[in-house]
Amino acid sequence: MALQxxxxxxxxxxxxxxxxxxxxxxxxxVLMLAQEEFGWISVEVMDYIAERLDVSKSQVFSxxxxxxxxxxxxxxxxxxxxxxxxxxxLAGGYEMLEYLEEALGIQAGETDPEHNFTxxxxxxxxxxxxxxxFQLTTSDGEIxxxxxxxxxxxxxxxxxxxxxxxxxxxxxxxx
Amino acid sequence: MDEKILSKFFDRDDGHKxxxxxxxxxxxxxxxxxxxxxxEIVNEVKASNLRGRGGAGFPAGxxxxxxxxxxxxxxxxxxxxxxxEPGTFKDRQIxxxxxxxxxxxxxxxxxxxxxxxxxxxxxxxxKFTEDIIQDAIEECYDKGYLGxxxxxTDQDLDIYTHISAGAYIxxxxxxxxxxxxxxxxxxxxxxxxxxxxxxxxxxxLVNNVESIACVPPVINRGAEWFANLGVEKNGGPxxxxxxxxxxxxxxxxxxxxxxxxxxxxxxxxxxxxxEGKELKAYIPGGxxxxxxxxxxxxxxxSFEAMREVGSNLGxxxxxxxxxxxxxxxxxxxxxxxxHHESCGQCTPCRDGTGWSAKVLDAIEAGRGRHEDxxxxxxxxxxxxxxxxxxxxxxxTFVVHSYLDKFPEEFEAHIEQGECPFPSWSLDDTKxxxxx
Numbered sequence: 001m002a003l004q005x006x007x008x009x010x011x012x013x014x015x016x017x018x019x020x021x022x023x024x025x026x027x028x029x030v031l032m033l034a035q036e037e038f039g040w041i042s043v044e045v046m047d048y049i050a051e052r053l054d055v056s057k058s059q060v061f062s063x064x065x066x067x068x069x070x071x072x073x074x075x076x077x078x079x080x081x082x083x084x085x086x087x088x089x090l091a092g093g094y095e096m097l098e099y100l101e102e103a104l105g106i107q108a109g110e111t112d113p114e115h116n117f118t119x120x121x122x123x124x125x126x127x128x129x130x131x132x133x134f135q136l137t138t139s140d141g142e143i144x145x146x147x148x149x150x151x152x153x154x155x156x157x158x159x160x161x162x163x164x165x166x167x168x169x170x171x172x173x174x175x
Numbered sequence: 176m177d178e179k180i181l182s183k184f185f186d187r188d189d190g191h192k193x194x195x196x197x198x199x200x201x202x203x204x205x206x207x208x209x210x211x212x213x214x215e216i217v218n219e220v221k222a223s224n225l226r227g228r229g230g231a232g233f234p235a236g237x238x239x240x241x242x243x244x245x246x247x248x249x250x251x252x253x254x255x256x257x258x259x260e261p262g263t264f265k266d267r268q269i270x271x272x273x274x275x276x277x278x279x280x281x282x283x284x285x286x287x288x289x290x291x292x293x294x295x296x297x298x299x300x301x302k303f304t305e306d307i308i309q310d311a312i313e314e315c316y317d318k319g320y321l322g323x324x325x326x327x328t329d330q331d332l333d334i335y336t337h338i339s340a341g342a343y344i345x346x347x348x349x350x351x352x353x354x355x356x357x358x359x360x361x362x363x364x365x366x367x368x369x370x371x372x373x374x375x376x377x378x379x380l381v382n383n384v385e386s387i388a389c390v391p392p393v394i395n396r397g398a399e400w401f402a403n404l405g406v407e408k409n410g411g412p413x414x415x416x417x418x419x420x421x422x423x424x425x426x427x428x429x430x431x432x433x434x435x436x437x438x439x440x441x442x443x444x445x446x447x448x449x450e451g452k453e454l455k456a457y458i459p460g461g462x463x464x465x466x467x468x469x470x471x472x473x474x475x476x477s478f479e480a481m482r483e484v485g486s487n488l489g490x491x492x493x494x495x496x497x498x499x500x501x502x503x504x505x506x507x508x509x510x511x512x513x514h515h516e517s518c519g520q521c522t523p524c525r526d527g528t529g530w531s532a533k534v535l536d537a538i539e540a541g542r543g544r545h546e547d548x549x550x551x552x553x554x555x556x557x558x559x560x561x562x563x564x565x566x567x568x569x570x571t572f573v574v575h576s577y578l579d580k581f582p583e584e585f586e587a588h589i590e591q592g593e594c595p596f597p598s599w600s601l602d603d604t605k606x607x608x609x610x
Contacts, residue, residue, distance in 0.1 A: 019335040021375055027357030029338045032299060055357070066359035066518075069299045069341030081300075085512055086261035086462050087418035087494050089505070094599035123343060123512055124261040124462075125300050128418035128492070129425045135300055143302045 003048040003175055009037045013052070023053040027063050031070055036141035039174030040071040068122070075118035076111045077168040078161050079137040084121050087128035096132040097121060099151055103158060115170050117161075136161075139168045180392050180404075180412045181385065182428040184273045191307050193314040196275035202320060204391035208283045209326035211394075213244070216287035220390065222398035224410030229255055229346070229383030230461060230489045232478040234408075241370035242288045242378050249291040251379040252284055253355060253369075254387055257298045257339060257346040260461035261512060262494040265414040266384035268426050270297070270304040273388070274311035278334065280387035282325060283394055285332045288380060293334040296351050298341070305336050312336070343516035347564045348381040350518065361518045362564035385414055406432030409477040409488075415444070416492035419457075422446035432480075435459065436472040438493060445495070452497040456580065460489020462509050463569035465576035466502075485576065501596035502581040503588055506573055507535035513570040524567030527558040531570060538585060541593035548585055552578060 005013055012033055017026045030049055031041060038045050041064050050057040064070050071079075080100060084093040097108060100119055106112050108121040127133045130147035136157075137143050146157055183199065184190020193201070208216055221236025242250060254277070258266040269277055281293045297305050312334050315321045323331045337355055339345055345354040349363035352374045373379020389411055393401045402410040409431040415438055416426045423446040429438065435457060439445045448454055454469050459476065465486040467474070474480050481488045496505065510532035519525045534551050537543050555574040558567040578585060587595050 019337075024357035025355060025375070028299075028340050028354060032302070032338055032340055059357075063357060063359055067299070067340035067342050084508075086505075086509065089508055089599060090419050090494070090496060090500060091424075095601050098601045123515060124259055124263075126258045126264045126267050126298070128262050128264045128494070129416055130264075131418065131424075143300070145303070 003038065003044060005033075005037060005052075009033060017053070024055050024059065026053060027055065027060065028067065031060075031064055031067075035070060037174070039139060039169070039171030040074045042072075042175070045175065071171075074111075074115065074171040075120075075137075076115045077139045077165060077170060078116060079118045079120065081120045081122040081125070081135040081137065082108070083123070083125045083127065083131070083133055083135075085124040088124075088131040088133065091131035093132045096134070096149055096151075096154065099154060100134075103154065115172060116165050138164075139171050139174070179428050181273075181276075181388060181414055182268070182426070185268055185426065187272070190272050191274050191311060193275060193311065193318070196273070200395070201275055202279055204395040205279050205282045205286075205320070205326050208286050208394050209328050213287050213289065216283065216394065219398045220287070220393055223389075223393040223401040224398075224405060224408055225386065225389050225393060225401065226409055226478060227383055228385035228389070228413070228490070230260060230463070230487075232488060235382065235386055235389075238370070238382070239284070239288060239380065241368065242290075242380055243371065244289075246378060248377050250289060251374050251377055252281060252288075252290040252293040253348075253351060253374060253379055253381045254281060254293065254295040255346065255348065255351060255381055255383045256295050256301070256304075257351060258301070258384070259298055259343045259346050260463060260490050260492075261509070262418060262458060263416060263461045263490040263492040264418070265416045265426050265490065265492055267301060267304065268414070269384050269388050270301065271307055274304075274308045275315075276388045276391055277308070277384055278311055278315055278320075280390035281334055282320065282332060283390045284380065284382070284387060286326075286328060286330050289330065290380065291331060291333070293332065294337045294355055294374070295334065296337050296339060296345070296355060298345070299339045300341065302338055305338055309336050342518075343512075344518045344564070344566060347566065350564065351381060352379065359518065361520045362566075364563055404430055406430075406475060406477050408479060413476070413491050415476070416490075417445045417495070418492070419495035420449045420452045420497045421495050422449055432475045432477045434473050434475055435467075435493060438476070439472065439495060448495065448497065452499075454495060455498045455500065456496040456502070458494045458496070459486055460491050460493070462494070462512065463487075463565070463572060464489045465572045466496075466580055468580055487572075499597055501539070501594055502577050502584045503535065503539045504594065504596070504599070506577040507532060507539050509573050510535050510570055513566060513573075517566060521562040521567065523558045523561040527554055527567060528570050531555055531574060535574075538588050539594055541588060541591070543585070543589040545586075545589055547589070548578060548582075 050060045111118040133147040225235040344350040345360040350360035354360040369379040514528035559571040
């Protein structure tokens with residue numbers, strides 16, 4: 001089925017495009033919107049965006065593959081991005097990453113078979129005073145920071161997420 | 176500091192609202208600027224000794240004066256809200272807690288330089304701040320503070336938020352301009368500088384969030400007042416982000432030129448090292464600055480004082496390192512960071528950062544050779560001066576300073592064939608070096 005933005009996303013698309021003197025400039029925010037809408041940035045999504053913005057497919061591919069937040073493979077419903085750079089490394093970022101890996105039974109860079117969780121190790125998230133921390137992106141498009149973490153708090157967060165899994169769409173099924 | 180200029184709303188949860196901002200004199204500076212000539216505003220900012228707060232420390236007023244006055248085309252302001260320098264977390268506080276001070280700064284800057292459009296370039300990870308800033312922008316449109324003929328002048332100004340999607344290099348101003356144009360954030364060769372050929376080929380001023388947020392107080396209370404809050408050539412109050420194993424990590428407002436010791440030890444700020452932790456080193460302004468040792472604790476937080484010892488004030492966010500931390504591992508971790516974030520267009524950076532990471536990993540794992548130390552110095556030395564932007568050379572500063580300040584740690588890894596420090600892993604069984 002051909003891709004199409006929902007009515008709500010279409011409104012957001014029009015608002016974004018109206019902010020710029022040319023369509024290409026809208027590409028990054030439009031790709032972020034497309035990821036919220038379609039779960040991940042497949043070549044099919046890139047082609048749809050190229051068509052909508054009337055820019056070349058190669059330009060969209062070039063930009064989409066440069067930026068790390070744009071997932072070129074489907075991730076889990078909950079994408080946990082753990083910062084391990086510098087201040088986080090000094091404050092237990094790696095220990096927390098390991099704790100998460102053990103709790104979820106997957107390594108950084110992996111997604112569980114049910115596509116509920118993905119763990120990524122990421123670079124500095126500008127949260128150095130509240131390390132260790134991670135960013136959580138859920139498939140409903142929310143991005144949230146969890147800071148000053150310890151194992152108990154991580155357990156709580158995972159428990160809450162497990163309760164929400166049923167209501168979150170599987171990014172693989174979003175287009 | 177008794178009076179808070181940049182952080183007055185940081186401990187409130189309603190400081191982002193226009194009503195609260197205006198109760199505290201918000202937009203008075205914009206009204207005042209509306210009565211001033213463009214030249215008067217620029218001269219005031221020059222005289223305030225405001226230095227760019229994003230890391231480079233270029234005098235803000237001088238940068239402003241590069242924007243051509245007589246031109247028919249629309250000129251742009253791009254606010255660098257792509258905060259991502261490891262160890263740096265101060266701009267985010269302004270974006271979350273005090274967006275109106277940022278917007279008022281944009282308004283005055285636009286009045287001074289006749290800038291028609293402003294984009295606030297927000298890193299994708301900080302998307303949650305976009306909603307806050309967007310709401311503040313809308314409040315301003317409703318009041319007539321943005322749009323046409325703002326504050327009774329003939330200046331038109333529209334402000335938009337722009338969301339990025341994850342790339343450290345977009346913090347570099349020409350990388351940011353490429354990102355804003357929808358392209359991969361590969362920095363441009365300069366000249367031409369953005370002031371002449373910037374975004375959409377138009378004259379463009381790129382300034383950091385904190386720099387712009389300093390503009391309203393400069394105009395409100397005068398350049399002299401602002402300059403006197405700091406030290407020579409470094410005007411005003413400054414936001415300092417303190418991180419590492421200290422008692423009170425966080426963002427604090429203090430005068431420019433305060434000593435690192437006061438930031439670390441004062442109960443008002445860092446409160447000292449955590450119990451059982453001893454200071455081994457500090458990095459004054461984000462990971463790209465050369466590392467310094469405790470004998471430099473009485474150094475002033477100013478660009479000049481830090482340059483005297485081969486480092487940099489950078490973003491003013493200090494990372495403290497304790498005695499249990501392995502400096503080889505920290506350097507290796509940073510080499511991986513720069514390699515990961517290299518845009519790839521300059522070979523010395525793309526390959527040099529990667530090879531440096533490999534050599535550092537080998538030393539850390541106990542597989543290093545004595546000749547690797549010369550190799551590292553030489554290899555990272557070849558990155559400096561041979562790249563378009565400062566990303567690659569940042570690793571030069573890191574590696575050269577870590578080798579210079581902690582040669583014994585590198586030697587110990589090579590001689591012992593293993594890392595003598597506790598690991599960063601949960602199942603660590605190695606003894607601490609201090610034991």
